[in-house]
Amino acid sequence: MEFTVNLPYFKKAISIVSNIVSAKTTLSLLTGVKLVASADKLTLIGSNADVIIQKDIPKYMDGKQVLEVYQPGSIILSAKYLSDLVSKLPGEIHIKVNEHDRVTIQSEEVITTFNGMNPDDYPTVPSVKEISRVQLASNELAEIIKQTGFAVSKNESRPVLTGVQFSLKDNELIAVATNSHRLALRKQKVRTGDNCTCIIPSNTLQELTKIIGTGSTPINVSISEKHIAFEAELTTLYSKLIEGNYPDISTLVPAESKTILTLDTKNLLNGIDRARLFASDRKNNNIHIESEDSSMMKISSNSTEIGNIEETQAIYSIEGEKQFKIALDGNLIVDALKVIKEELVMISINGSIRPVLMQPKGNNNYLHLISPVRSYETANT
Amino acid sequence: MEFTVNLPYFKKAISIVSNIVSAKTTLSLLTGVKLVASADKLTLIGSNADVIIQKDIPKYMDGKQVLEVYQPGSIILSAKYLSDLVSKLPGEIHIKVNEHDRVTIQSEEVITTFNGMNPDDYPTVPSVKEISRVQLASNELAEIIKQTGFAVSKNESRPVLTGVQFSLKDNELIAVATNSHRLALRKQKVRTGDNCTCIIPSNTLQELTKIIGTGSTPINVSISEKHIAFEAELTTLYSKLIEGNYPDISTLVPAESKTILTLDTKNLLNGIDRARLFASDRKNNNIHIESEDSSMMKISSNSTEIGNIEETQAIYSIEGEKQFKIALDGNLIVDALKVIKEELVMISINGSIRPVLMQPKGNNNYLHLISPVRSYETANT
Numbered sequence: 119m120e121f122t123v124n125l126p127y128f129k130k131a132i133s134i135v136s137n138i139v140s141a142k143t144t145l146s147l148l149t150g151v152k153l154v155a156s157a158d159k160l161t162l163i164g165s166n167a168d169v170i171i172q173k174d175i176p177k178y179m180d181g182k183q184v185l186e187v188y189q190p191g192s193i194i195l196s197a198k199y200l201s202d203l204v205s206k207l208p209g210e211i212h213i214k215v216n217e218h219d220r221v222t223i224q225s226e227e228v229i230t231t232f233n234g235m236n237p238d239d240y241p242t243v244p245s246v247k248e249i250s251r252v253q254l255a256s257n258e259l260a261e262i263i264k265q266t267g268f269a270v271s272k273n274e275s276r277p278v279l280t281g282v283q284f285s286l287k288d289n290e291l292i293a294v295a296t297n298s299h300r301l302a303l304r305k306q307k308v309r310t311g312d313n314c315t316c317i318i319p320s321n322t323l324q325e326l327t328k329i330i331g332t333g334s335t336p337i338n339v340s341i342s343e344k345h346i347a348f349e350a351e352l353t354t355l356y357s358k359l360i361e362g363n364y365p366d367i368s369t370l371v372p373a374e375s376k377t378i379l380t381l382d383t384k385n386l387l388n389g390i391d392r393a394r395l396f397a398s399d400r401k402n403n404n405i406h407i408e409s410e411d412s413s414m415m416k417i418s419s420n421s422t423e424i425g426n427i428e429e430t431q432a433i434y435s436i437e438g439e440k441q442f443k444i445a446l447d448g449n450l451i452v453d454a455l456k457v458i459k460e461e462l463v464m465i466s467i468n469g470s471i472r473p474v475l476m477q478p479k480g481n482n483n484y485l486h487l488i489s490p491v492r493s494y495e496t497a498n499t
Numbered sequence: 500m501e502f503t504v505n506l507p508y509f510k511k512a513i514s515i516v517s518n519i520v521s522a523k524t525t526l527s528l529l530t531g532v533k534l535v536a537s538a539d540k541l542t543l544i545g546s547n548a549d550v551i552i553q554k555d556i557p558k559y560m561d562g563k564q565v566l567e568v569y570q571p572g573s574i575i576l577s578a579k580y581l582s583d584l585v586s587k588l589p590g591e592i593h594i595k596v597n598e599h600d601r602v603t604i605q606s607e608e609v610i611t612t613f614n615g616m617n618p619d620d621y622p623t624v625p626s627v628k629e630i631s632r633v634q635l636a637s638n639e640l641a642e643i644i645k646q647t648g649f650a651v652s653k654n655e656s657r658p659v660l661t662g663v664q665f666s667l668k669d670n671e672l673i674a675v676a677t678n679s680h681r682l683a684l685r686k687q688k689v690r691t692g693d694n695c696t697c698i699i700p701s702n703t704l705q706e707l708t709k710i711i712g713t714g715s716t717p718i719n720v721s722i723s724e725k726h727i728a729f730e731a732e733l734t735t736l737y738s739k740l741i742e743g744n745y746p747d748i749s750t751l752v753p754a755e756s757k758t759i760l761t762l763d764t765k766n767l768l769n770g771i772d773r774a775r776l777f778a779s780d781r782k783n784n785n786i787h788i789e790s791e792d793s794s795m796m797k798i799s800s801n802s803t804e805i806g807n808i809e810e811t812q813a814i815y816s817i818e819g820e821k822q823f824k825i826a827l828d829g830n831l832i833v834d835a836l837k838v839i840k841e842e843l844v845m846i847s848i849n850g851s852i853r854p855v856l857m858q859p860k861g862n863n864n865y866l867h868l869i870s871p872v873r874s875y876e877t878a879n880t
Contacts, residue, residue: 199776199805206773221806228773232806392587392609395580424580425602425613 119191119215121155123175124184125225128211129204131173134353135164136197138171138325150194151201152240153213155187164197165241169322170356171329172243193221194235203230243356244345250312252286252339256330256350258306259337262293263323265304265457265484270320271297278362281317284341286310294367295320300450301367301473301487302457316341317364322357329353370487372475375466378437379415380479383463387455389429393419394448396427404491405451408443412436419448434462442467445491446474454486500572500596502536504556505565506606509592510585512554515734516545517578519552519706531575532582533621534594536568545578546622550703551737552710553624574602575616584611625726625737631693632722633667636715637731639687643674644704646685646838646865651701652678659743662698665722667691675748676701681831682751682868683838697722698745703738710734751868753856756847759818760796761860764844768836770810774800775829777808785872786832789824793817800829815843823848826872827855835867 136151143149143166152163160175177185193215204211207225214222219234254262263282271279282295291306326348330337338349341359348355393405397419405419410430418428444467455463460478467474476486517532524530524547533544541556558566574596585592588606595603600615635643644663652660666673672687707729711718719730722740729736774786778800786800791811799809825848836844841859848855857867 196805202776203773203808206769206776208769227812228770228808228810230777230806230808233804388587388589389609392584395583395587396611423614424577425611427584427609427611429609431608 119153119155119193120188120213121160122186122188122210122212123160124182125204125207125209125211127175127179127184131160131162131175132197132201132204134173134329135162135171136201137164137328138166138169139164139197140166141198143167147194147235147240149196149198150235150240151197152192152194152237154192154237156190157187160185160187163240163243168319168358169325170241170243171325172354172356174352176352191215192237193219194237194240195221195232199232243354244342244347248342250286250310250314250341252291252308252310252312252341254291254306254308254337254339255334256337257332257334259339259348260327260330260332262291262304262306263327266293266295266302267320267323267327268453268457269295269297269300269302269486273297277360278317278364281319281360282323283315283317283364285315286341287313294364296365296367296487299447299489300454301370302454303367303371303485305483314341315364316346317360317362318346319357319360322346322355326355329355370473371485372466372468372472375438375468375475377439377442377467379442379465379467380434380436380462381431381465382434383455383458383461383478385431386463387452389417389431390448390451390455392429393417393427394452395419396421396424397448404445405448406443406445409441412440415442444470444474446488447491450488451476454488458484500534500536500574501569501594502541503567503569503591503593504541505563506585506588506590506592508556508560508565512541512543512556513578513582513585515554515710516543516552517582518545518709519547519550520545520578521547522579524548528575528616528621530577530579531616531621532578533573533575533618535573535618537571538568541566541568544621544624549700549739550706551622551624552706553735553737555733557733572596573618574600575618575621576602576613580613624735625723625728628723630721630723631667631691631695633672633689633691633693633720635672635687635689635718635720637711637718638713638715640718640720640729641708641711641713643672643685643687644708647674647676647683648701648704648708649834649838650676650678650681650683650867654678658741659698659745662700662741663704664696664698664745666696667722668694675745677746677748677868680828680870681835682748683835684748684752684866686864695722696745697727698741698743699727700738700741703727703736707736710736751854752866753847753849753853756819756849756856758820758823758848760823760846760848761815761817761843762812762846763815764836764839764842764859766812767844768833770798770812771829771832771836773810774798774808775833776800777802777805778829785826786829787824787826790822793821796823825851825855827869828872831869832857835869839865 154161158177162173164171175185209226212224221232221234223230266282282293285292291308293304295302335350340347344359346357397405408416410416413433414430415433416430420426454476458478462479464477464479473487473489535542539558543554545552556566590607593605602613602615604611647663663674663676672689674685676683721728725740727738778786789797791797794814795811796814797811801807835857839859841862843860845858845860854868854870
């Protein structure tokens with residue numbers, strides 16, 4: 119194998135694929151990046167146990183030649199050393215591999231020799247049959263992940279809850295995540311004749327957000343029984359899916375509510391964020407939200423050791439019962455409000471022990487449910 | 500105590516003094532910030548076991564009123580909670596303390612109540628007698644710290660080596676730091692009739708660099724037997740000094756050298772930085788620098804497990820013996836080169852076992868000594 123590659127393009131590609139490569143894996147092949155040079159492109163592949171990322175550098179990019187392959191071939195190089203080295207090289211890179219997998223990397227006056235690894239045993243990209251397909255813009259996909267990914271369970275005891283469920287049905291994608299204390303649901307209109315349901319590991323989606331841009335590049339998503347692939351023009355991410363049955367969430371969203379508040383999203387976020395300061399000790403991790411009068415509400419929290427905080431905020435509008443009082447975990451409210459970009463948010467309250475529903479005003483594509491905290495006070499109501 | 504203070508000025512002052520306050524100290528008073536309101540100013544004080552930082556907010560700043568004291572007094576508030584809270588408040592802050600040390604902080608519609616601590620037992624600012632004084636510009640002081648502070652010993656077994664020695668003599672300040680493997684020395688012309696020597700804890704100097712700006716504000720330095728104070732217009736830092744005798748370094752700097760190389764500082768830094776990549780395992784933590792011919796030299800390192808790297812660099816000029824070969828710890832060279840801002844650096848070599856002297860070309864105010872690594876190869880020369 120022998121090729122010359124433009125430094126900035128090579129550097130960028132290495133940083134994308136080496137991102138998921140762990141330095142601490144028992145399988146030493148997986149500490150490496152696989153380079154495959156063919157006549158008209160260089161492919162870089164990085165992987166961990168669950169995800170494979172593949173990035174192509176074609177011969178021409180942005181109207182100039184960035185690659186010249188003299189001899190096709192493949193090799194695996196330590197991801198850590200390769201990305202460290204390449205970040206420090208001065209210019210165009212020439213790579214040559216000899217028959218003993220010794221790799222010479224030259225850049226101007228700097229000559230490096232690496233012990234490469236045999237590429238034959240590297241994990242192969244999963245071949246997928248009986249596939250469902252859908253196309254999403256990268257910014258849509260990024261927003262779907264942002265609005266659901268944070269709500270997954272961190273606890274491995276129920277693996278299905280550590281992923282985000284994607285369901286395709288009737289030209290709609292529904293993404294759902296829950297840790298059983300909170301639930302985030304995001305809908306997106308799509309064009310596909312395919313119907314399917316799968317559970318994508320949360321880590322896969324976090325890796326995906328790192329590599330898809332914020333533009334509106336089309337991302338082709340292919341789903342088989344055990345794998346999913348996200349494919350942009352030159353970058354593809356393959357991942358295992360989580361097997362198992364996702365809980366039925368269709369009955370969880372309340373059909374009607376005692377009180378529906380409409381509030382300023384940013385003011386509420388700031389108020390809850392302040393009140394969290396005093397809600398950090400274990401006995402009092404809850405924030406109280408209650409009606410003051412029909413146009414004002416009070417947000418408060420109290421720590422016997424440190425002190426207490428309270429503030430009043432204007433209610434933009436209120437429907438149903440004017441009296442309300444609920445205790446919620448401030449961190450859960452902040453997480454949900456942070457991903458609502460609309461100016462107004464609707465909070466639906468059904469007494470102090472039923473989940474609170476949060477939705478951006480005028481947007482039915484996103485909703486969030488939060489179970490209240492059962493404090494000594496609210497447990498008796 | 501009761502006062503109203505402008506939010507941005509208060510926020511800034513809290514961040515400066517709370518920086519050194521540790522949340523994990525056995526003396527709970529030291530987890531707090533002390534606020535002292537007098538008729539025409541508010542003083543904030545933060546401290547740890549070794550350092551006290553004091554910051555004043557006068558009634559008027561930048562041409563406007565930023566403080567109104569209604570009733571003088573003092574209180575201690577948790578640094579962590581106060582700085583978290585203040586960073587999240589919406590506007591001007593009104594603080595009132597009642598007779599039971601309960602503190603009410605109001606900002607627009609947000610009302611917080613804190614349990615304050617009695618200020619009477621808070622450590623007092625050291626009173627200093629028999630003082631030496633010197634004035635430095637903040638950017639000079641910052642550069643002196645930057646060029647010496649990194650060279651102190653991290654090992655507490657010889658406490659004097661964990662500090663930087665400041666010597667005032669004949670209108671010159673000499674700052675020295677060494678960990679016995681390397682030494683950094685920086686001279687600065689100053690105007691003072693005072694002569695003295697003291698050892699300043701490295702941590703004190705790191706805290707100082709955080710609070711002095713990069714401008715040329717005058718900093719008044721006062722040194723007594725056991726304490727040092729750095730005083731800017733509204734901010735003062737007091738610190739304990741390290742007691743003990745600093746080693747005599749006057750004989751360490753070689754009077755003459757076998758070979759003196761002049762090299763491009765940035766090229767050398769980049770070359771050594773690259774070579775470090777392969778010098779990380781214990782057996783081969785050295786980088787070899789040797790002559791190729793009278794105009795070129797080779798920088799190389801070798802790791803049996805990973806690979807090797809070598810590059811040639813042009814020698815700008817060479818005096819003395821044209822043949823040289825030395826092995827050095829790459830990290831020590833990089834540390835020293837990073838704080839040399841001059842374009843050219845002079846490297847004086849006295850054989851492979853004597854310390855190497857590094858100095859910026861055309862600037863006698865900074866020098867750095869590095870002891871060579873004695874590898875199997877060089878041990879026999």
